[in-house]
Amino acid sequence: MTLGDSVGAAVAIAVGGLAFAAAGSAEEPTRAPFVAALAVTSLAAVASVVLSRRTRARVG
Amino acid sequence: MTTTGDTTTAATTSLLAPRYRWSTVGMVALVFLAAFESLAVTTAMPTVSAELDGRSLFAIAFSATLAASVVSMVAAGAWADRRGPVPPLLGAVGLFSAGLLVAGLAPTMEVVVAGRLLQGLGAGGLVVSLYLLVSAVYAEVDRPRILGAFAAAWVVPSIVGPAAAGLTTETVGWRWVFLGVVVLAGLAVLALTPAVRAAAREERPATDGLPDPRRRLAWATLAAGAVLALDLGARADGVAAVLVAVAALGVAVLAVRPLVPRGMLTGRRGLPAVIGVRSTAFAAFAGSEIYLPLLLQERYDASPTVSGLALTTAAFGWAGASQVQARLGGRLGDRKALRVGAPLVAGGVLTTLAVAALGLPGLLVLATWGLTGAGMGLLTPRVGVLVLRESAAPTGGPTPPR
Numbered sequence: 460m461t462l463g464d465s466v467g468a469a470v471a472i473a474v475g476g477l478a479f480a481a482a483g484s485a486e487e488p489t490r491a492p493f494v495a496a497l498a499v500t501s502l503a504a505v506a507s508v509v510l511s512r513r514t515r516a517r518v519g
Numbered sequence: 520m521t522t523t524g525d526t527t528t529a530a531t532t533s534l535l536a537p538r539y540r541w542s543t544v545g546m547v548a549l550v551f552l553a554a555f556e557s558l559a560v561t562t563a564m565p566t567v568s569a570e571l572d573g574r575s576l577f578a579i580a581f582s583a584t585l586a587a588s589v590v591s592m593v594a595a596g597a598w599a600d601r602r603g604p605v606p607p608l609l610g611a612v613g614l615f616s617a618g619l620l621v622a623g624l625a626p627t628m629e630v631v632v633a634g635r636l637l638q639g640l641g642a643g644g645l646v647v648s649l650y651l652l653v654s655a656v657y658a659e660v661d662r663p664r665i666l667g668a669f670a671a672a673w674v675v676p677s678i679v680g681p682a683a684a685g686l687t688t689e690t691v692g693w694r695w696v697f698l699g700v701v702v703l704a705g706l707a708v709l710a711l712t713p714a715v716r717a718a719a720r721e722e723r724p725a726t727d728g729l730p731d732p733r734r735r736l737a738w739a740t741l742a743a744g745a746v747l748a749l750d751l752g753a754r755a756d757g758v759a760a761v762l763v764a765v766a767a768l769g770v771a772v773l774a775v776r777p778l779v780p781r782g783m784l785t786g787r788r789g790l791p792a793v794i795g796v797r798s799t800a801f802a803a804f805a806g807s808e809i810y811l812p813l814l815l816q817e818r819y820d821a822s823p824t825v826s827g828l829a830l831t832t833a834a835f836g837w838a839g840a841s842q843v844q845a846r847l848g849g850r851l852g853d854r855k856a857l858r859v860g861a862p863l864v865a866g867g868v869l870t871t872l873a874v875a876a877l878g879l880p881g882l883l884v885l886a887t888w889g890l891t892g893a894g895m896g897l898l899t900p901r902v903g904v905l906v907l908r909e910s911a912a913p914t915g916g917p918t919p920p921r
Contacts, residue, residue, distance in 0.1 A: 462592050463779040463794060464801045465643070466742055469585035470771055471802035472809060473749040476578020477764055479810075480754075493814050493875040496578075497807055501872050504803035504865035509786070510796045511861035511898075514854050514905070516789030 467503075475499040531660050534668060542656050543665065545711030546649055547672045549612070552700050552707060553642055555676035556619070558834075559684030560635075562827035563696040565813040566688050573628020579750035580628075580635050581809045586743035587639030588646075589778070593739040595644035597732030599651045605718050608648035609708075615641025616704050623697030634697070655718035677834030681812075681827030688823045738777050745771035790909050796857050797902040800864045804895055807868050808833065811884060814871075819881035829885050833892030840896030853901040853908075860898030867891025 475496040482495035534543040561581075568577045591614075595607040614637050622634025649669075657665050684696050745767045752763030776784060782791030783798070808830065815826035844856055870887040873879060 460646075460801065461794075461798075462589055462739075463775075463783065463798045465585045465589050465592070466746075466771075466775050466778065467798040467802040468805040469582045469589070469743075469746045470749070470768075470775075471806035472578050472582040472585065473746050474764075474768070475806045475810075476582065476750055477752060477760075479578060480575055481760070490818060490875050490878065493810055493818070494872065496810055497868065497872040497875055500803045500806035501865070501868050503799045503806065504861075504868040506786075507796050507799035507803060507861040508865050510792045510799060511854075511857040513786060513788045513792040514796065514857055 541710045542714035545707050548707035550669045550672040554673045555680045558680035559696045562681045562684040563688045563693045565816045566693045571628040576628045583636045584639035586746040587636045588643030590739045590743050591640045591643030595647040604648045604651035611641045611644030619697045619701045623694045656714045681830040685824030685827040738774050742774035793905045829888045832889035836889035836892030837896035840893035853905050856901040857898050860894040863894025
């Protein structure tokens with residue numbers, strides 16, 4: 460794991476945690492906090508797919 | 520050294536030969552313990568946060584560790600440049616062990632987070648110092664094999680770590696997931712004594728002309744602080760939470776920019792995008808994985824041991840795909856590996872999202888998370904290959920191996 464990987468994962472977990480906390484409380488556990496947190500990480504996953512199509516530098 | 524025609528081949532030495540034996544044992548043991556700890560904590564954390572009534576600090580218990588590791592990676596590199604790898608190594612093991620003790624004995628979730636922060640400071644420094652120690656102790660011809668042993672040291676903890684942590688949590692209690700590792704880390708350092716002596720005898724290169732590390736350290740510290748502020752923003756209410764989050768995210772992006780390769784944050788075509796694939800895929804993987812045991816325990820009444828199986832399937836997938844891509848070699852193009860690996864990661868994360876949203880069977884998570892791991896195992900080595908092949912010049916931030 461590189462420095463960039465650590466920073467990226469830390470930010471994703473922090474934003475996911477924010478969404479998790481905003482979406483529900485411990486008193487009444489529902490699926491919503493998980494959906495919120497996983498929606499955030501899904502964005503990162505989709506970004507990786509988009510980037511995987513951009514790995515060849517434009518020539519010229 | 521043997522010479523055949525126009526090629527010169529240096530003779531290799533067994534990693535367990537008397538010259539290397541204790542260095543190999545100590546280093547591999549430290550990598551093993553760090554790997555075990557990172558997986559075990561994910562399995563045990565739902566129980567920890569439930570027992571200490573700290574669900575609101577669940578995410579920060581992970582992000583604090585990663586954020587702290589960013590600071591210590593930069594600090595350990597600069598320290599080692601000036602004093603050699605031994606002082607940062609000993610400092611890192613000390614911080615890592617102190618973090619384990621603090622977390623293991625914590626009376627509240629806030630103290631667990633403090634312990635995890637210390638663990639992160641230790642883990643980041645440990646990685647950098649160990650790799651530098653390798654170059655001080657091992658002959659060049661033997662280095663690929665000790666680095667291979669480091670990679671192998673991740674396999675066993677990945678496979679048995681989650682189940683072992685689940686079993687420990689269910690039997691003797693979650694505190695031993697932290698405390699049990701302290702003793703073993705001490706023994707590993709003792710084994711390293713010969714390596715430490717050898718490194719201490721090495722002549723230090725001149726430090727004149729080394730770049731001033733303070734600027735990089737300041738950016739790393741600011742980035743880590745912004746991540747923590749982002750986490751703590753979740754504890755504020757309403758508008759305040761949104762304001763803190765937006766400000767912290769802005770600061771985090773600004774602070775990270777000088778630390779990562781140029782063009783990575785904007786997804787520039789070519790090498791920045793290659794590195795970006797791994798960082799975003801890892802963010803998606805790690806960011807989702809911390810919730811799997813919690814989801815399975817809270818919504819499907821799974822035990823810690825069973826919920827840890829999700830992490831084990833990912834480990835199998837990662838190791839298996841890594842082997843497959845190695846065997847395929849040139850038959851699987853590097854860019855094609857990325858184009859197959861990234862959708863696998865995305866598929867696993869999106870399936871988990873669907874399971875959480877629609878209440879689908881939890882077994883689906885166990886099955887698909889293995890594919891997510893396979894995606895990581897496929898793309899991670901090929902990103903390294905592409906970076907080595909195409910980075911003729913430094914691209915900005917450092918990428919210490921981990």
